[in-house]
Amino acid sequence: MSSPTPSPARSSRTTIVAIVVALLIGALVALAGSQGGATIAGIPLFALAVAAAFAIQVIAFIPAAILRTERFFDLTGSLTFIAISVALVLLSPRTDALSWILAAMVVVWAVRLGTFLARRVHRAGSDGRFDEIKSSPLRFLQTWVIQGAWVSLTAAAAWIAIGADARDRAPFGWVSVVGVIVWAVGLAIEVVADAQKSRFRADPAHKDEFIRTGLWSRSRHPNYFGEIVVWVGVFVTAAPALVGWQWVAVISPLFVILLLTRVSGIPLLEARAEKKWGDRADYVAYRDSTPVLIPRLTAPRARATAK
Template identity: 65%
Template structure:
């Protein structure tokens, strides 16, 4: 067994253990379905879907269904939690709608991007090793579960409360995040589609105010979801804080900004215009003033 395979096995075990711990904590005080906590069932389903789709994907050695599977898991599990909750209320419907709308938009965006490019070269080496390829699918299960945990816990909680001012603020924050993320993605897509921009980096629109405005929007989206969920969280259910914190950690310290910054530095590092752009443009939180 190679060191890469062993590392993948460790990552799989850690991801499953983390998902199990969050499922246990978040299930305290949630509704039961056939004697099993609804939130725990949601987490289990999120992981199970990834493993099920990994099997034919491994046989065909393709990653084309990876992103769409993640998005559909968000949608399917959220709808299932809403329908299985014994007393679905306005908060549950709002949370489900927030996740479904976000997942539909992101899934369509990623699906089109992958099929236009003909594939994702990040998976080229992984597809040849079943364990390493399984790792990314299991990690996607953890991503879905942890990211959606605040919404799923609140939707399945036995505690109920009317929509109040904090939920209204959360909805407004979510809308802001969606607008920023959609706008940033659209601007970058249009920029890359123009042959005149071949080999250049984007620094217009929202990208003139932040080097990663799409990630800023993503973080704001999940902060909004958490604010809507927060009023009905009790006791161990506050593990739902992991939802926005996980998104922030993932995008700022793990697979988001660090990887893209390294890629950009390799492509344009040392160029005067790029170094000036980096110096004057915040990494994440957009500047409110117009760029000089």
């Protein structure tokens, strides 16, 4: 027997609760991460950054709702990372090498992501995730507010360190150097994995097939592994600048890990793949012999290719 369809009133309440929770989480992180940070007119820079992240999404939502389009949703998220990271460095009363490097790390990652997503939207024309949502203003608003939380939590480590008081902290040291190296490795893995998948999908011979070559022969989700490594690297780079409550910045890599492994990343794609290819022997062999996330170091053994 099918489950009953939620009533419009209940659906609206759930949506409102989700919006309030996202705003509350952003406010709490802003409060904790602002402790001991630099201020402008008495307002902590990090708190301003979080508020701006949400405000940008709500402002962008207005024309998107009027036009009922999601075409600039992902681009808005990427531009928010870039704009606020640059603004924080420029507005901070005291900046150092660490601040500039952290801002550059976020900007480079966001430019790469924004370009990749913009190309994908251009090719696809629309995003099926929004087909039902964008016809409901409240539910559509929810996705934009949640994106504000995503931006704020993901960038928290970099933004807290940039907005921290730089007067008494140690100069850029070996821990931060290690962090930059980790970030670079993660970004390289993510870029290569995305490029390999894009080339695979562009080949008409691979229509309705799953990728199992290159990095995808060593992990079923190497792009997500690279994404996680990127934000671990950002956190390690920022760590020497953190004091007291500013250590809430650890939420950055933890949030990315949780999001990709338990919420909207791997679980959704694994379910979709299981539904599409779960009855094929070659997919079952690939699934059972390939790690979900962390790539194997050894070369994969030959697998069955029969459909």
